[in-house]
Amino acid sequence: MGAALLRALFAQSAVGLYVLDTRLRLLRAASLSGAGAAEHLVGRHFTDVYRCERPDREERLLREVLDTGASVYDHVIRGRLADTPGPDRSLVVSVHRLEQADGRVLGLLATVVDVDEREKERVRAACLAAVRTKVGTSLDIATTCEALAEAVVPTFADLAVVEVVDDVVRGSDPPPGPLGAAVPLRRAAVRGPDAEDRLDGLVAEMRRLPARTPHSLAASDLRARLVPIDDRTPWLDAAPDTARLVRATGAHSLIVVPLTLRGAVLGLVSLYRCRGTAPYEESDLPLALTAAAHAALSVDNARRYVRDHVIASAVQRRLLPQREGGGVAVETAHVLLPGRGSGSWFDTINLSGARTALVVGDVEGSGLRAAVVMGQLRTVIHALAGLDLEPDEVLARLAETAVRLAAEQAEPPPVGRGHTQPLTATCVYAVYDPLARTCTVARAGHPAPVLVTPDGTATALDVPEGPALFDTDGSPFAMAVLRLAEGSVLALFTGPLLSGDETADRVREALARPGRSVQDLCDDVVYGLPGEARAEGAVLLVARTGAVPDDRVAAWDLAHDRTTPGIARTLVRDRLDGWNLDEETSEATELIVSELITNAIRYGAPPLRLRLILDRTLTCEVHDSSRVSPHLRHARTVDEGGRGLFIVSRLAAHWGVRYGAEGKTLWTEQEIPDASAAGPLPPAHKHG
Numbered sequence: 001m002g003a004a005l006l007r008a009l010f011a012q013s014a015v016g017l018y019v020l021d022t023r024l025r026l027l028r029a030a031s032l033s034g035a036g037a038a039e040h041l042v043g044r045h046f047t048d049v050y051r052c053e054r055p056d057r058e059e060r061l062l063r064e065v066l067d068t069g070a071s072v073y074d075h076v077i078r079g080r081l082a083d084t085p086g087p088d089r090s091l092v093v094s095v096h097r098l099e100q101a102d103g104r105v106l107g108l109l110a111t112v113v114d115v116d117e118r119e120k121e122r123v124r125a126a127c128l129a130a131v132r133t134k135v136g137t138s139l140d141i142a143t144t145c146e147a148l149a150e151a152v153v154p155t156f157a158d159l160a161v162v163e164v165v166d167d168v169v170r171g172s173d174p175p176p177g178p179l180g181a182a183v184p185l186r187r188a189a190v191r192g193p194d195a196e197d198r199l200d201g202l203v204a205e206m207r208r209l210p211a212r213t214p215h216s217l218a219a220s221d222l223r224a225r226l227v228p229i230d231d232r233t234p235w236l237d238a239a240p241d242t243a244r245l246v247r248a249t250g251a252h253s254l255i256v257v258p259l260t261l262r263g264a265v266l267g268l269v270s271l272y273r274c275r276g277t278a279p280y281e282e283s284d285l286p287l288a289l290t291a292a293a294h295a296a297l298s299v300d301n302a303r304r305y306v307r308d309h310v311i312a313s314a315v316q317r318r319l320l321p322q323r324e325g326g327g328v329a330v331e332t333a334h335v336l337l338p339g340r341g342s343g344s345w346f347d348t349i350n351l352s353g354a355r356t357a358l359v360v361g362d363v364e365g366s367g368l369r370a371a372v373v374m375g376q377l378r379t380v381i382h383a384l385a386g387l388d389l390e391p392d393e394v395l396a397r398l399a400e401t402a403v404r405l406a407a408e409q410a411e412p413p414p415v416g417r418g419h420t421q422p423l424t425a426t427c428v429y430a431v432y433d434p435l436a437r438t439c440t441v442a443r444a445g446h447p448a449p450v451l452v453t454p455d456g457t458a459t460a461l462d463v464p465e466g467p468a469l470f471d472t473d474g475s476p477f478a479m480a481v482l483r484l485a486e487g488s489v490l491a492l493f494t495g496p497l498l499s500g501d502e503t504a505d506r507v508r509e510a511l512a513r514p515g516r517s518v519q520d521l522c523d524d525v526v527y528g529l530p531g532e533a534r535a536e537g538a539v540l541l542v543a544r545t546g547a548v549p550d551d552r553v554a555a556w557d558l559a560h561d562r563t564t565p566g567i568a569r570t571l572v573r574d575r576l577d578g579w580n581l582d583e584e585t586s587e588a589t590e591l592i593v594s595e596l597i598t599n600a601i602r603y604g605a606p607p608l609r610l611r612l613i614l615d616r617t618l619t620c621e622v623h624d625s626s627r628v629s630p631h632l633r634h635a636r637t638v639d640e641g642g643r644g645l646f647i648v649s650r651l652a653a654h655w656g657v658r659y660g661a662e663g664k665t666l667w668t669e670q671e672i673p674d675a676s677a678a679g680p681l682p683p684a685h686k687h688g
Helices: 002-012 055-068 116-134 141-152 214-221 234-238 240-249 282-319 368-385 391-410 501-511 518-527 564-578 583-603 644-651
Strands: 016-020 026-030 050-052 072-081 089-099 105-114 159-165 185-191 225-228 251-261 264-274 330-337 344-350 356-363 425-433 438-444 450-452 458-460 480-483 489-493 538-545 553-558 608-614 617-624 654-660 663-671
Touching (some): 002 026, 050 055, 055 089, 055 105, 089 116, 116 141, 116 282, 141 185, 141 282, 159 240, 185 264, 214 225, 214 251, 225 282, 234 240, 240 264, 251 282, 282 344, 330 344, 330 356, 330 518, 344 368, 344 538, 356 368, 356 489, 356 538, 368 391, 450 501, 458 501, 489 501, 489 518, 501 518, 518 538, 564 583, 564 608, 583 608, 583 617, 583 663, 644 663
Antiparallel strands (some): 016 026, 016 105, 050 072, 159 185, 159 264, 225 251, 251 264, 330 538, 344 356, 356 425, 450 458, 450 489, 489 538, 617 663, 654 663
């Protein structure tokens, strides 16, 4: 029975079966191919029978089993029978020591199983799992392509090149197949182990597909190609870039697959196997096709995001101020950092009395929705600023409007789906008065501004934080009134700009540099930011405070008397003549001042003050202690009065009422031909 068992085992074994002596020479063998006993192998050393990638390691393993008697199971090697042509294969070797009953060592029994196909399937499954896990986690096209190259190298390919149609990188719709020869492609990812030095500079290169190559054919009929490569491959002459890459890496086998989705071409994936690796087989094509299909969907998702981001950024840019603001007493500059967020905004709004409102806000989120909401809030801010309200009241009314907007968006639309993510926004609103040298600040869930004094000391302002916009908390807003020295720098920004204590210190350090222009300060802040701080996008608004020159302001305390309008006209005429203003402007200003003072005497209360400010416009202000609001009336033909404010509104470009703790101020603004025409004058005197 024992002899019959041995004959059957060695004659019909489906695995390689080898008996070795103590010098690792074959005593008996059954071929791995299953053809029965292999007598011609008897007497040869095991590492001569099997050409392994690492023969020294395999011999040490066999010696160790001889010495210790510890069997080895399922040891994977790469190699092949010496007499068998073809590439190396994956083999599983198990080794056991043979002993007599008395313990004397006779040799080894080794079994060899060809698991090449099973190993290939395992590698393909692992590669496909990596593609599904890594590709598609980002909405950045370059990152998606790099993830695809990383997933297939080195398990499935030695070298991977991912090319994307250039218009797709910019978010445009992909062209329908077939891909024209004039359409440029951009290399979005190149990956190859031990070849990075030879692949430097290939990423981001542009090229057009040369005719009569596997790449152009795959882009034409949208079918994958498996192509062997050698020195005599004819199409390499038509593709010199690919030829250089092949020579540099020793590539000998290529699979090129188009990235297609719904008949449109997004790009190409080229997978190469290089020297020392088995060439591709037809059984490898399904994996390449599946990986390319998954990558194409991920690239298209990223493209759609890029397109939406481009549209949202364009809308945001058009909704933001198109020119630098600021009055004669404040110098401003800004930086808008691009990023995923498209709801950041800033504003510099000229107010009455040479004051300037500084605004920075941020709508959380990205895309067109954030940009549209930002535009709505900015419009409301402009409307409220024109009412000359205090900053806390501006934010309170802005918050009420935001709640109404949120309620409207929460209602489901008649068709399609609405936005389920709640709206969140923050805002800071500051008003600088150069005549009083004060800055009044209020904030709604927004970071506090940073103040840099003329000596370079940078601190965050102690401003009470109110609830964020779109918050239904309903808590009141508070404001802080600060006295600023001339030459102080005020910086307003969005939250992502100061993410982290280290970044905040860098921003304060960059701002605390006396003598720099405000634009240079903005740029210095950006230069000092870490790269990750700009991913969300941010806004920085910097303002340097100044003062209105004394020769551009004239103020008088006037009696609450019927003769005062005439006196005021004389004072105004003298001052405007000193400012070299034209006759038409002077006459209109006299009439405006006369009507405002007459209105204050009739309906107001003392004390009465008149002030003129020459800036880009000519401002007239009449203050009295009454808080009764004047109204513009349209008098009838037979009415004897009621035309004062109507006349004022016709003569002035803008007019309004500003309320304070001590009463109200009626103001007008007139456009003047050239504000710079007024030369330096002695300081204006106050008249009682």
